[in-house]
Amino acid sequence: MQRSLITLFRAKSCYDLNKYCAVLAKEFPFANQLNSMARQAAAERAWASIQRFYDNCKGKVDGKKGFPQFQKDCRSVEYKTSGWALSDDRKSIAFTDKKGIGRLKLKGTRDLGFYQPDQIKRVRLVKRADGYYVQFCIAVDRTEILPATGNTIGLDVGLKSFYTDSNGLEVENPKFYRAVEVKMKRAQRLVSRKVKVMGGGPAQCSSNRIKSRIKLGRIHLKISRQRKDHAIELARCVIQSNDLVAYEDLRVRNMVKNHCLAKSISDAGWYQFRVWLETFGRIFGRVTIAVNPAYTSQECSSCGVIVKKSLSTRTHACQCGCVLDRHHNAALNILTKAINTTGHVGISVLDCWSGDPPSTVNASGDIPSTPSGANLKGQGASLRKESPRL
Template identity: 55%
Template sequence: MIIYEFKVKAKEFQYRAIDEAIRTSQFIQNKCLRYWMDNKGVSKYDLNKHCAVLAKEFAFVNELNSMARQSATERAWSAISRFYDNCKKQIPGKKAVRPRDDDSRKGTRTKRGYPKFKKYCRSLEYKTSGWKISENRKAITFKDKKGIGKLKLKGTYDLNYYQLDQIKRVRLIKRADGYYSQFAIKANVKVETEPTGKAVGLDVGIKYFLADSNGNTVENPMFYRQSEKKLNRANRQKSKKYKKGAKPQSKNYHKARCRYAKKHLRVSRQRKEYCQGVAYSVIQSNDLIAYEDLNVKGMVKNRHLSKSISDVGWSTFRQWLEHFGRKYGKLTIAVSPQNTSQNCSNCGGKVKKSLSTRTHICPHCGYVEDRDINAAKNILKKALSTLGHREANTLAGDLPSGLVGFGLSSDGESMFAQRCVSKPRITVAKSAGSVKNV
């Protein structure tokens, strides 16, 4: 499944119609969530039936396409099922209290990802009906009763390469700089590449964006830090135009709010583009990539380092790394981060050091190396030590347990792993971290 995104060009009344459709989808999602809270044993099928009841009860809900209403119901059920999964996994959290109509207390409604009501929804999703693409694939028309009509698509992607039955979802998204349309296309994105015969371990950090086991480092661009003064200035200008108790706020306030949001959007896009480029370069240069399975969500709770960690974009980099790994058939392995910075990559001895100590000096063997590069070598050794077990699991039909995280599928489908299994001449040498042809 691939996602193509286009900028939407339309008239003002069409933008207002998109906003109304998004609010309707949010209304359905919240109503389904309330129905689940008030009734025990509600299933996904029950929510779909309740969606039909809402369409008969509210005229503005009936104006939305039926499959768009189903998509809103599926979003509500996705949050509910995620909460059930977290409870089964015994993820720690606050005490679970089912909200009552007269319960105004805060902090008791969430445990293990307890579903919350949507307040600011910014997207709407259609399935296979309710829309029609023009013959040249440069415009899309929405045919429900919301009055969205025909929208022009501005972008560099070409939808003519795909059949209409391959488009499984169409999303309308509102952002600070305008409206966008996304197309979820069912297509094979795997690309055969020639093996490079190399393996690398990656250690992400704050001083460097990443350091690899070959001694190379990539500088941290710190996009947020560079734009922080401009962001703070825009935030102050927005706050000056805010009038307490005024409903609605003035047009100047909303203009300042949009300027502030656009600056944040620019920073996030810079970070995403940088992570994408680095991940692509790493994937194209190596056949095996090892990295740490970091708990970024827990690490950002450190109030001293949260801004710096968020500015680097570790999770975004990992997502792109795994995506390119699946696309180009490269093996990506996530290893435990335990003691990767403390152990010596030369002799294996443990050398305790604080976070401020940036140079690894081993008292056992006298090995001296940069802290991050030493960690990257340890990460690669951990990955190579489990590679044989992972390939055995692939042969047995079991899902390997090395990759755990967002957007991860079984790396048993990796083309590199299939080469290693089907062609015995390709083996992994457990030495300095290279893949050799024997």
């Protein structure tokens, strides 16, 4: 195994790792049992980790660079175009490599008969806390045409309410993690104490501890699914109701460094909500714009004067007579910045209403608030710029 590790880090490209998979298959029986394309898929994931580390080093990313580490417990295997076969009725799938998985019955609401066999590019077998799942990667161009609504909206996310839009509407923050935090802590205590130590030797995993781990894993899995469903439902509703959606270009990874708010920020799931906004924006032909959140809570949406306030100040009161909730005021500023951004890149609001995709929107369907090639260091990186202390 020592020679394998050295060769892995001497590889100059992903193709070198793919070629070395054949060598590993001859040396190790467990690698020989796996399909050749499944081995290549694992090599591609390893190379993606190595390449990300090099990119972070070259880009001088702050903090840890993400040095590649070997995966201790792999819960998924990915096949490309071989090593699997769907049944004629598309109700079961058979894995034909030497691992002995055999035929599995598929349970779900997806109609695989709608897609052609050559559209399925990859199949992944995933182990979760409540069972095994088969994921299909399908090459399909999903687009839907919706009539123009003539509406534009700005969104300001928060912890008290999930988001507040420029119309003053507040959406409640469900706080899925907080709702079951007591139950989760108890399950974690059961996992911690179900360990056998016999004769002063190493700790052994008991059957009760395995059951406790599964129980804890199901709690985490339910929370993640609730958070995902909530993000999908809200994002789809917002995109279908508006032609232009503006939101904050937050760096959540930097914001969770604040240990006082890290748990609440992670529980909110802002980044996942943004991902689904951009995804549905591409599907329905809507324009999504990420703007710099700096001073959006401080600037008055009526006169533009900077009114300094701390995080504890929840109401924006300006000398011009404008009195609004701080999140409503920030949402109005976000929408104003987004419209100004579309004006700078040659997109008018009428172009956005027509449903035609603008030529300056990048591949993700998102119009960035920073020009191409500009330094992103510090952009939306902390809460201090949005709400500096007095």
